Amino acid sequence: MAKKSVWSDNRFWQRSAAWITGFASILLIWLTFDTIPQITMGTDADLKQGVTKRVPGPTVINYKITYEMNAKRMHEIPVIGGMNAEGTSAFEEKELFFGRDDWSEEEASELLHLGKLGSQAKNCMDCHTLLGNGAYYAPDLTKAWLDPAWGPEGSMQAITGKSTKEEAMAEFLQHPSNYPTHARMMPNLGITEKEAHGLVAFLKHMSSIDTNGFPRNFGKIQGAVHGK
Amino acid sequence: MFEPFVDVVPSFFGWLNQGPLTMTIFLHTFIVLPMFWIYKQEKARLESEA
Numbered sequence: 001m002a003k004k005s006v007w008s009d010n011r012f013w014q015r016s017a018a019w020i021t022g023f024a025s026i027l028l029i030w031l032t033f034d035t036i037p038q039i040t041m042g043t044d045a046d047l048k049q050g051v052t053k054r055v056p057g058p059t060v061i062n063y064k065i066t067y068e069m070n071a072k073r074m075h076e077i078p079v080i081g082g083m084n085a086e087g088t089s090a091f092e093e094k095e096l097f098f099g100r101d102d103w104s105e106e107e108a109s110e111l112l113h114l115g116k117l118g119s120q121a122k123n124c125m126d127c128h129t130l131l132g133n134g135a136y137y138a139p140d141l142t143k144a145w146l147d148p149a150w151g152p153e154g155s156m157q158a159i160t161g162k163s164t165k166e167e168a169m170a171e172f173l174q175h176p177s178n179y180p181t182h183a184r185m186m187p188n189l190g191i192t193e194k195e196a197h198g199l200v201a202f203l204k205h206m207s208s209i210d211t212n213g214f215p216r217n218f219g220k221i222q223g224a225v226h227g228k
Numbered sequence: 229m230f231e232p233f234v235d236v237v238p239s240f241f242g243w244l245n246q247g248p249l250t251m252t253i254f255l256h257t258f259i260v261l262p263m264f265w266i267y268k269q270e271k272a273r274l275e276s277e278a
Contacts, residue, residue: 012270
């Protein structure tokens with residue numbers, strides 16, 4: 001009788017499959033729990049005490065946010081409230097958001113929640129990308145708040161006749177068809193003023209999330225990093 | 229070869245995933261090595277049965 005090979009033996013493959021499936025299941029459960037502290041939102045106290053969180057608390061909308069190259073991590077990171085000596089967030093410099101820099105945790109949470117629901121109701125992801133999810137038809141919104149086009153040197157404040165970034169964004173969101181900036185024009189979605197404020201807060205908060213340098217090419221946009 | 233851990237939230241997978249392919253090589257090693265052991269056991273069983 002011919003010698004039986006292990007490779008053609010059913011039991012070898014059964015045991016290997018059981019090991020791989022079991023190991024992968026444990027790994028995936030471990031990864032799930034490992035992800036929880038990474039994606040848990042910080043609090044107002046974290047911001048006040050200078051604790052860096054991957055997802056900062058909602059009151060981050062009171063702070064100035066920039067996107068700076070970090071030499072250690074070799075990609076851009078969101079810097080909240082000015083930069084400290086180590087090149088990370090100092091949590092000091094504030095910035096008016098719709099005329100205020102004292103949004104309480106409750107108010108800021110409510111505004112962000114409204115923006116989040118608005119982004120889902122109006123289905124932003126049908127055209128845009130948010131944190132890697134969505135479509136590639138319209139610009140990536142992950143770091144839209146940091147896009148220099150909306151800044152004092154950009155064109156959007158002049159086009160919309162507003163003097164701040166958040167007001168220009170809110171105006172654009174309410175009447176996108178009045179400001180055709182692109183061949184792929186954004187349709188009028190019937191966004192109200194309140195919803196627009198929520199959406200802008202949602203975008204500002206999203207830009208403060210540490211995404212390990214994603215989207216990778218964002219820093220190459222002129223003016224986005226180091227004001228260059 | 230060993231750099232200080234600079235990720236925002238310390239994590240075993242973050243630590244493991246610092247270099248090119250480090251996570252892939254580690255996980256594949258962990259999956260493939262026990263398969264050698266399974267292979268040897270099954271080979272011994274087939275030989276004893278023959």
